[in-house]
Amino acid sequence: MIKLKPEAIIVNTPELLPVSILYQIIFGTRIVYDIQENYHLNIKYLSPLPSFLKPLAAAWVRGVETMSAPFVRHFILAENSYTSLPFIGSRWTVLQNKALPLPAPATGKGDLNAPVFLVSGTLSLTYGIREAIDAFLKIHETIPGSQLHLCGKVPDKKSLQYVGETIDNHPSIKLTGGAGGVPYETIQSAIAQADFGLVFYPENPAINECFPTRIWEYMSYRLPMIIQEERMWTNYCLEKKAAVIFKSGQASTGDFLSILDSTFYPATIDYSDIYWTAEEHKLTELVNTLTLDR
DSSP: OOOOOOSEEEEOSGGGHHHHHHHHHHHOOEEEEEEOSOHHHHHHHTOOSOTTTHHHHHHHHHHHHHHHGGGEEEEEESSGGGGGOTTOTTOEEEOOOOBOOOSSOOOSOOOTTSOEEEEEEEOOTTTTHHHHHHHHHHHHHHOTTOEEEEEEEOOSHHHHHHHHHHHHHOTTEEEEEETTOOOHHHHHHHHHHOSEEEEOOOOOTTTTTOOOHHHHHHHHTTOOEEEOSSOTTHHHHHHTTOEEEOOTTOOOHHHHHHHHTSOOSOTTSOOGGGBTHHHHHHHHHHHHHHHHOO
16 A cells, blocks of 8 residues: 655645645645635525525635635635635636647638537536527527537536527527537537637626636637627637627628628737646646745
8 A cells, every 4th residue: 555645735625625724734734725616606696505595605615715724825716806815815826727729720710601609518507508599599580591509518407498498499509418418529529610609608796707718718729709798808809809799789681791701810919828838837837836845
């Protein structure tokens, strides 16, 4: 039997913070808290708990995080917005879930009279499947030959029911995946075959300041995107010439086709910051610092 004493423990859920701190006190180690979500806001605004329990559970999680903070050597943050969390101080590194570089990302668009739109990844009401479908149906009124491909996992019964009923009523929408999800290679294939990605999310304090992972994925494939106005990622996508904003009022066929025929992903723009490469370097430096700083 091989026994190892870890030099660092990476904790990625608040429930494991107390036992990790106990281990630190008894055996000595460094704790890194990997904050993948704003758990406090998730419980308040996304949890299926009864309404009267949500504030209590959210307060308990925030209390655990706050009391554990002095024992944490470093915080890893999945979003830039998490730097405002009140308990992390200045001991943090942002590691966003960016895309892996592709050998030859696809460019160009197919037939604009019959474009294929895509929503991939988590297909839930919480993460905007209703808003994306509503936008597509308005587009479909303008471009009757358009199709919508939903590819990914539908994680809950309410979302699954909504998606199923929508597909039954609209033959132009198809689903690959469902409750069981799909292999990531299937999602990659769907991105490569699509003409446009749809990125729409509902207003919700738990996700308003989160950068959708699918944006990195779509950009890595040079997939043009149709996006919302006034979201935290809107200006970034527009600056990269990766997207156009959809307004339901611009419903004349000629106007909308001209928008879809915009120039996307020009060679003059640097896209190196969309990839995981830089994040990987930051992670390596952090691990080296933690293990060498005895």
